[in-house]
Amino acid sequence: MAEAETKAELGTVEQALEALLTGVGPLESETLALEQSGGRVLARDQIARLDVPAFDNSAMDGYALNAVDAGQWLAVSQRVAAGRAPEPLMPGTCARIFTGAPMPPGADCVVMQERVERDGEQALIPAEIASGDSVRGRGRDVCRDAVLLDAGTRLDAAALGHLAGQGVVEVEVRRRPRVALLSTGDEVIDPGTPLAAGQLYNTNRPMLTELLQRFGAEVISRVSVPDDFAHTQAIIQQAAEDADVVISTGGVSVGEEDHVKAALETLGQLDLWRLAIRPGKPLALGRLPKEGRLPSSHGDVRFIGLPGNPVSSFVGAWLFLRPLMGALLGCPALDALPAITAKADFATQTGPRSHYMRVTLRFTPDGAVATAFADQNSGVLSSCVGADALAVIPANTHVANGDTITCLWIKGS
Ligand SMILES: Nc1nc2c(c(=O)[nH]1)N[C@H]1C(S)=C(S)[C@@H](COP(=O)(O)OP(=O)(O)OC[C@H]3O[C@@H](n4cnc5c(N)ncnc54)[C@H](O)[C@@H]3O)O[C@H]1N2
Ligand code: MOO
Numbered sequence: 001m002a003e004a005e006t007k008a009e010l011g012t013v014e015q016a017l018e019a020l021l022t023g024v025g026p027l028e029s030e031t032l033a034l035e036q037s038g039g040r041v042l043a044r045d046q047i048a049r050l051d052v053p054a055f056d057n058s059a060m061d062g063y064a065l066n067a068v069d070a071g072q073w074l075a076v077s078q079r080v081a082a083g084r085a086p087e088p089l090m091p092g093t094c095a096r097i098f099t100g101a102p103m104p105p106g107a108d109c110v111v112m113q114e115r116v117e118r119d120g121e122q123a124l125i126p127a128e129i130a131s132g133d134s135v136r137g138r139g140r141d142v143c144r145d146a147v148l149l150d151a152g153t154r155l156d157a158a159a160l161g162h163l164a165g166q167g168v169v170e171v172e173v174r175r176r177p178r179v180a181l182l183s184t185g186d187e188v189i190d191p192g193t194p195l196a197a198g199q200l201y202n203t204n205r206p207m208l209t210e211l212l213q214r215f216g217a218e219v220i221s222r223v224s225v226p227d228d229f230a231h232t233q234a235i236i237q238q239a240a241e242d243a244d245v246v247i248s249t250g251g252v253s254v255g256e257e258d259h260v261k262a263a264l265e266t267l268g269q270l271d272l273w274r275l276a277i278r279p280g281k282p283l284a285l286g287r288l289p290k291e292g293r294l295p296s297s298h299g300d301v302r303f304i305g306l307p308g309n310p311v312s313s314f315v316g317a318w319l320f321l322r323p324l325m326g327a328l329l330g331c332p333a334l335d336a337l338p339a340i341t342a343k344a345d346f347a348t349q350t351g352p353r354s355h356y357m358r359v360t361l362r363f364t365p366d367g368a369v370a371t372a373f374a375d376q377n378s379g380v381l382s383s384c385v386g387a388d389a390l391a392v393i394p395a396n397t398h399v400a401n402g403d404t405i406t407c408l409w410i411k412g413s
Helices: 013-021 157-164 204-214 229-242 260-267 310-329
Strands: 029-033 062-065 073-080 093-097 109-112 117-119 122-124 147-149 170-174 178-184 218-225 245-249 269-273 284-288 301-306 339-344 354-364 367-372 389-393 404-409
Touching (some): 013 269, 062 073, 178 204, 178 229, 204 310, 218 229, 229 245, 229 284, 245 310, 260 269, 260 284, 260 301, 310 354, 354 404
Parallel strands (some): 073 093, 178 245, 245 301, 339 367
Antiparallel strands (some): 029 170, 062 093, 062 109, 073 122, 117 122, 269 284, 284 301, 354 367, 354 389
């Protein structure tokens, strides 16, 4: 065991990302109705075709006038409601106006009604008002022909609203990466059946399905794989036919029941196996040909064998599945997790592998403080529930209470 733990023979996260992402580019695009495109990634720059607002309009319920006429009683010469076209303003008068209504030509400011004294058809306008006050100018938010949203933007609520503001009804987005999710292990069964001796429920499957969807993927198949070589090989081969990415959990270590790596080597190629990280050491990366395609050609199916321990799968998903989906979606925001500097309120000592510790973060006036879950074993999934971040402790490092550490933010990522 000791020799297997030496850093020299284990890959780094950087090497793994390079092996995983080299040659991976964005998938094709598809056109979707705006209502269906939440969470999807824009395939091309979206150019504004309208100024927003499209016309100068009032920011207040009140009176529109020309600022040179402020500080006196003015006749109220017209009434402009939102959605109506105004008349040009008669010189030396003001217009009753409401929020969002177009400014009458000739008026250049609005005074809110609380500051105005009204007497019949006359209004006393205060002197302290300047040109432009309470007017939302045409194109203040968006100028026509400008880039409204960049290609690669993930469509969140505000982006959808921004597109709707342009009258957009359909958008061109990246097709979602199709993922086949395989669960190895004879001992792993689905919830719904009572547990027999030695069995446990499949926790990785729903956890990874949720994470993959969050990373923009579509999980197209979820298959349980018995612990024998022939089944493992056949199921991986079948999965590769319909998927862009095949992900397995378990069966990648050195045990006699661990068949994933050997099956991958016969079907395609193994690019990298075993990383100097904790948890997640026996991670396997490779690629599989689709029928009629060579493994090295563009478009081969990526394979990620995550270790079976639930925490290893969880951490591996954040470190590798997320950027892979980002590359397939052409979405830079999914590339690297946001890094936050925090003070550790724990002490630890790492061995030859860098440790991705699950922590919660508290934000204080003096900066962020990271608290580690007490049991960091890779089988203890409660250490991931409610985790805000993964604290990255480099190999062979002592961290004392109060030391500054780097944490990768996962909560909202
Ligand atoms: N002799 C050695 N043994 C192990 C080594 C090693 O270097 N030498 N590495 C250990 C490390 S580190 C890890 S991580 C695990 C990973 O092994 P596998 O990927 O082969 O995973 P399994 O053995 O199939 O399962 C490990 C563990 O996780 C449970 N499991 C599996 N799938 C699921 C699932 N879908 N839901 C919930 N739990 C699951 C499984 O029952 C095992 O308890 O290997 C170490 N061993
Ligand atoms: O590399 Mo393993 O995931 O520590 O138990």
